[in-house]
Amino acid sequence: MRRRPTPRGWALAAVGLVALQAGIGLGSLDLVRIGVLLLAVPVTALVSVMVVDAVRGRRGIVVHREVRPDPVHAGQEAEVRVDIRATDRAGRARLAGLRFSEQAAVELSGGRALRARVTRRADHALVRYPVRATQRGRWPLGPLVVTRTDMFGVVRSRTTLGTESQVAVWPTVVALPAPSDVLVGEPDRVALGARSPSTDDANLRDYREGDDLRRVHWTSSARRGTLLVRSDERAGMRPVSVLLDLPVRASAAEWTISLAASIALAMLDTGHPVRLAGAGIATGTAAGPARGASPYVHARSGLEARAALLDLTLDLAPARTSAESETQLLDAVRLLDTSQAAGEIVVAVIGPLSAPGRAALAHVGDVAQGWAMVRADGRSAGDARDAHHTATALRRSGWRVAQVTTGEDAVECWLRLLGGAR
Structure with missing residues (x-):
């Protein structure tokens, strides 16, 4: 609570003080009375406000x-x-x-x-x-x-x-065009939008994280003692992990988050189970405050699924150093490597990496379909050179790679990735 006289209150107090001093100096009782009265008005009002507020507070x-x-x-x-x-x-x-x-x-x-x-x-x-x-x-x-x-x-x-x-x-997101059919199905069923059952639809396979539980074949699962799912056309929608690292510069980090969120929503809208992985992403498990990858969300949840993905980006913060950024990325890569990532799609938005970082991502590409946007800030020749080395190493490991520059239009970056060569 702040209480202070208004300009009118200050004026009354000043005139009252002058009148009081003049009355004392001139020996005029009337001026003294006027001065005291003028001084009493703001003082009485201040006491009144204090008493009333103390009694009423914020009630009512x-x-x-x-x-x-x-x-x-x-x-x-x-x-x-x-x-x-x-x-x-x-x-x-x-x-x-x-x-x-x-x-x-x-x-x-x-x-x-x-x-x-x-x-x-x-x-x-x-x-x-x-x-x-x-x-x-x-x-x-x-x-x-x-x-x-x-x-x-x-x-x-x-x-x-x-x-x-x-x-x-939430971060700014851009509507990205639907990915090409090579992103979508099982290795033997890549046609986007296939609706007729294939000859393999009746087959069963082991459950992988991200599979729809409604496709679990409970009778066979009970007999085998492990979860089995039907390999029909909906089970053929591969889970997608969107992997991102956060650079030190705040504007570059915001651009990276915006691009990664746009990609995640594009893949979700296509029907894939999607999760975010990278620095500061909560795992959502009961194991404690571990960070690295979120649980998968499914397109069938509609707007709730989109909100769940975007909520994960709210508390992300840029790394303090480039070394810290790569360490956080490697932690997320190790988590992907141990989470049954075989057969899934990994879409990475990353900066230039050191040799250990390139080796770690190359290993993920051995078991998953890897797509990467390698980011360069465009501020120095050394940064562009390191980004080129990272892109080249990932291509040799089987990744589909596009080199991008911070601040580029997200749709152009996405289309370049979709049309990129391995």
Whole structure:
């Protein structure tokens, strides 16, 4: 709670002080009385505000904040609605004399004052204003700041009502074209959109992470003592792991996250089970705070699946050093290597790697179908040279590779990868 005189209060106090001094100097009792009276007005108002606020506190007023949409993508606008409702007669009396303002993180306000529209009724007020998300993450909004003055307008008090909210901002994503059919099916069934059963549809195979549990053949599984699934056309949708490393530079990290999220959503929309793997991605297991890869999400979950993938990007942060970035990437690669990745698709968005990093990714390419975008910042010849070495090593290991530059259009990068050579 902050209380301070208004300009009118300061003026009264100043005039009163001058009148008091003049009355004492001139021996005028009337001037002394006028000075004391003028000084008493702001002092009395300040004491009154303190007593009333101490007694009433924040009781009688309830604040509810709603953001639509929430989460919101970076670069998009959202509308905030703050409903301030009085729950009793005293609350209605207080509500009538309040002025409202909101606090928001600079990532939501852009560093500018929020321009709100206020609609008042007898028992509640509605504050509405737009915010524009400028950066991925979780950003605070509120609490509501209320200001009121006493009946004489000489003392202003300012306090907060309600609690702070958080607005989740997803990365910017781009709609990417559907991948070519070579990405989709089992090695012997690559035609995208195949709907007629093949001669192998009746066959059973071992369950792999990402398979639809509805395709489990429970009778055979019970007899064999291990999960078996039917190899029909839906079981032929390979699981996809989108692997990313985060560079040190913040703008490059945001571009990498945006591209990886766009790829993950494109593969999900095609029907693949998809997971994210890389620095800071939660495993979602009961083993503790381990990081490396998320569980698979399935297209059948609809909007919930898209939200689950995008939520994983909210708390990602750039690495502090290039060595740390590669260490985190290698941890994720080792996790992929031990998670029955055979037959799945690994789409990597990575920077230049050292020899151990290239060797680790090459090993993943032995058991999975590997596709990689090798990122260069375009700031130095050495960076471009290292990216070229990484791309060449991965191609020799059987990866399909495209070299990209930070900040490039995501669709162009994707199409270059789809048309790239092994």
